Amino acid sequence: AQKVTQAQTEISVVEKEDVTLDCVYETRDTTYYLFWYKQPPSGELVFLIRRNSFDEQNEISGRYSWNFQKSTSSFNFTITASQVVDSAVYFCALNNPSGTYKYIFGTGTRLKVLA
Amino acid sequence: DTEVTQTPKHLVMGMTNKKSLKCEQHMGHRAMYWYKQKAKKPPELMFVYSYEKLSINESVPSRFSPECPNSSLLNLHLHALQPEDSALYLCASSQVSGGPGVGLFFGSGTQLSVL
Numbered sequence: 276a277q278k279v280t281q282a283q284t285e286i287s288v289v290e291k292e293d294v295t296l297d298c299v300y301e302t303r304d305t306t307y308y309l310f311w312y313k314q315p316p317s318g319e320l321v322f323l324i325r326r327n328s329f330d331e332q333n334e335i336s337g338r339y340s341w342n343f344q345k346s347t348s349s350f351n352f353t354i355t356a357s358q359v360v361d362s363a364v365y366f367c368a369l370n371n372p373s374g375t376y377k378y379i380f381g382t383g384t385r386l387k388v389l390a
Numbered sequence: 391d392t393e394v395t396q397t398p399k400h401l402v403m404g405m406t407n408k409k410s411l412k413c414e415q416h417m418g419h420r421a422m423y424w425y426k427q428k429a430k431k432p433p434e435l436m437f438v439y440s441y442e443k444l445s446i447n448e449s450v451p452s453r454f455s456p457e458c459p460n461s462s463l464l465n466l467h468l469h470a471l472q473p474e475d476s477a478l479y480l481c482a483s484s485q486v487s488g489g490p491g492v493g494l495f496f497g498s499g500t501q502l503s504v505l
Contacts, residue, residue, distance in 0.1 A: 310493060318478060319394075319498035320433070367431055376421060376446060376484075378494065380432035 277302045279369050280379035288300040288357050289389050296352040297365030298383045304328075307341065310378070315363040326350065357388045365372045393417050396481050396497035404505050405471060411500045412465040413481030422464040423482040423494065424456060439464060440486055471504045478502070497501055 278301040288294045300309065311323040324334065326343050334341045338355045354361055367381040394415045403409050413422065421440050425433035426438035439458040446454075453475075455467040463480055478501050482494040 312494075312496075318480075318500055318501070320480065320494070320496040322495060323492040325493050376423070376438045377435060378442070380502075383430075383432055385430075 277304075277369055277371070277377050277379045280380035281365075281367055281384050283384045284382070285385040285387070287387040287389060290359060291356050293353060293355050294357050294386065294388075296354075296365050296386065298350045298352065298381060300313050300348050300350065300367070300369050302369060302371060304371040307369060310370070311341065311350075311352050312365045312366045312368060314366065314383070320366065321326040323352075335340075341362060354386075357386075359388050359390050362388045393496050394481055396479075396500055398500055400501050401500065402451060402503045402505060405473070407469070407471075408469045411466040411479055411481075413497055414462055415481075415483040415495070415497075416462060417495065418461075418474065418485075419483035419495070420461055420486040421446055421484045421485075422458060424454075424466050425480040425482060425496075427478040427480055427499070428475075429497065430465075432475035437466075443465070452465075452500055455466065466503075468502075472503075473504050477505045 280299045307328045309326045312322045313323055314321040324341055331343050340353045342351045363384045364385045366383045369379045397412045416467040422494045424436040425434055425436050427433045429460045434447050436450045438477045442458045453470050478499045481497040484494050
């Protein structure tokens with residue numbers, strides 16, 4: 276079975292604080308892909324990052340960084356020096372070749388960054 | 391700005407109405423999706439079109455009828471909906487050649503209310 280768990284339902288931080296959003300996944304496949312999406316109040320989901328199961332290198336993009344650890348089946352997302360514009364719901368998702376186009380989404384984490 | 395455009399942004403309809411949601415993308419993507427998202431929930435897959443052919447129907451009731459007239463357009467025809475069908479309807483597209491590891495690109499959605 277495939278599953279994505281985002282245990283943090285809602286997180287509130289004060290602007291400029293660092294915050295980490297957790298994502299734990301389950302899959303029996305050896306080849307799979309992990310994603311993070313951001314959904315601001317406007318509604319659209321914005322693609323942030325994709326990582327395949329063979330690439331455990333961490334990635335940094337500006338204030339965003341991702342920590343992929345196969346040993347713990349986790350793909351965590353850190354925002355450094357958070358800003359009010361980071362306020363959104365963040366979804367972690369899983370996909371694999373046998374799942375064709377079916378993306379398994381986590382339940383999302385609502386991040387509120389307070390000024 | 392999103393490269394997947396959905397119209398209308400908001401729609402209110404009665405249970406006897408017939409309406410259509412429209413989605414357009416010009417990224418050359420050959421896979422297009424309809425998702426349904428209830429408040430505070432992750433998106434749920436409804437339909438997938440690959441090369442203008444319906445490839446996945448997630449057992450969606452027949453009151454929802456998808457149509458893919460060409461590689462850039464995706465429609466969702468609505469008829470005799472129920473109040474519980476009220477939700478945000480999201481269109482997405484992706485490359486096909488990259489397989490399941492490619493990211494989804496979403497529109498900003500149509501917020502549908504069924505009275």
